[in-house]
Amino acid sequence: MTGTRPAWIVLDIEGTTSSTRSVRTGLYEYARPRLGPWIDAHPEDPEVRDAVARVRAEAGLAADAGTADVVVVLRRWMDGDVKATPLKTLQGQVWAAGFAGGELTAHFFPDVPPALRAWHAAGTRLAVFSSGSARAQESWFRHTGAGDLASLVDGFFDTVNAGAKREAASYRRIAEALGAPAGAVLFLSDVPAELDAAAEAGWRTTGVRRPGEPLEEAGFGRHRVVASFGELDFGEAGFREPDLGEPSFGEVR
Ligand SMILES: CSCCC(=O)C(=O)COP(=O)(O)O
Ligand SMILES: [Mg+2]
Numbered sequence: 001m002t003g004t005r006p007a008w009i010v011l012d013i014e015g016t017t018s019s020t021r022s023v024r025t026g027l028y029e030y031a032r033p034r035l036g037p038w039i040d041a042h043p044e045d046p047e048v049r050d051a052v053a054r055v056r057a058e059a060g061l062a063a064d065a066g067t068a069d070v071v072v073v074l075r076r077w078m079d080g081d082v083k084a085t086p087l088k089t090l091q092g093q094v095w096a097a098g099f100a101g102g103e104l105t106a107h108f109f110p111d112v113p114p115a116l117r118a119w120h121a122a123g124t125r126l127a128v129f130s131s132g133s134a135r136a137q138e139s140w141f142r143h144t145g146a147g148d149l150a151s152l153v154d155g156f157f158d159t160v161n162a163g164a165k166r167e168a169a170s171y172r173r174i175a176e177a178l179g180a181p182a183g184a185v186l187f188l189s190d191v192p193a194e195l196d197a198a199a200e201a202g203w204r205t206t207g208v209r210r211p212g213e214p215l216e217e218a219g220f221g222r223h224r225v226v227a228s229f230g231e232l233d234f235g236e237a238g239f240r241e242p243d244l245g246e247p248s249f250g251e252v253r
Contacts (some may be wrong), residue, residue: 005124005234006204009182010157010174012165013130013140015190015215016208022107023132028078030098031091036071038094051086058084083131087158092133099139106140109210113146115229120152122234127155129174129187131165134158154178166193171201188229190215195223206232219222 014023042048056065058075077087098104120126128137134156141150155178162177163170175182182202189195190213195205199222207220209227226232 001236003204005119005122006127006186008127008186009179010127010129010185010187010198010203010206012187012189012191012194012208013128013132013137015210016188017109017112018107018140019109019212020214025080026107027091027095027104027136030104031094032075032078034094034098035074035090038090038097039067039070042093045093047089049180051089054086055084058086083159083165086185088133088136088159092136092139095136095242096139099143104139104143107143108144108146108149109228111228111230113144113149115232116149116152119234123233124158124189125178126153127157127174127178128153129157129162129165131159134161137249149165165191166197168197168200171198171203175203188232190218192218192220192223195220199223 011017014020022230039048039052052067053063053068055061055070055073056063061069061073073091074087076082077084081183095104116126128141130137132140137156137158138150138153141153142148155174156172157170157177159165162174171185171187172182178185183204186204186206187195187198188206188208189198190208190210192207192215195207199205205223206227207218207223207227209216209218209220210223211227
């Protein structure tokens, strides 16, 4: 068994629940030709207007730069996998339409759906923290080859409603939103810097080192590491009470 059952498990997506390839090839290639037409088709949508204005400002474009110039920046960011919030907002809208229309299906590693169902059934609550927009996250979990997993999830956090993934303040914000003491939350991610930030906020952490993923060789330092969610056994059969003890600030358990 890998410790007491946490009250909450917060999940990263890319490299953790799902392959990097499914995001960067599947989702990014779907968005690439659709971003320009999407911007032009939704000129009055406040989210689109705000995102386009932020792209112009962040890329140093003129305030009235046209869609073609904005799309050049968005494509450059996708090429470099820059997790820029306005890009994530626009991608999220395009992907949500793709999932709703049946053109996209989310990839999850085979160990993930059964683990999420078992943890949920045992009383652990689930949330997601990803650079992808909250809207994109919900669509991703809703439309999977293993059925609707979004119904298992009680919170979707992104760089807008929580903050940057490598800053401890974002994890403090999420714990407050969940109403959970920091030490009762376990974060699963493939990115050591994200785990460091979560640990600094007092969260429990486990690194996910999946074969064939870009960060397979990363050093996870003091964080516990698993290769599959199947290795995370909290004694579900025993239905233990959640660990709601006072967090020990900065300690990785
Ligand atoms: C399915 S949500 C979109 C995924 C995405 O755009 C992304 O950048 C994932 O980053 P993560 O923080 O989950 O590693
Ligand atoms: Mg990741």
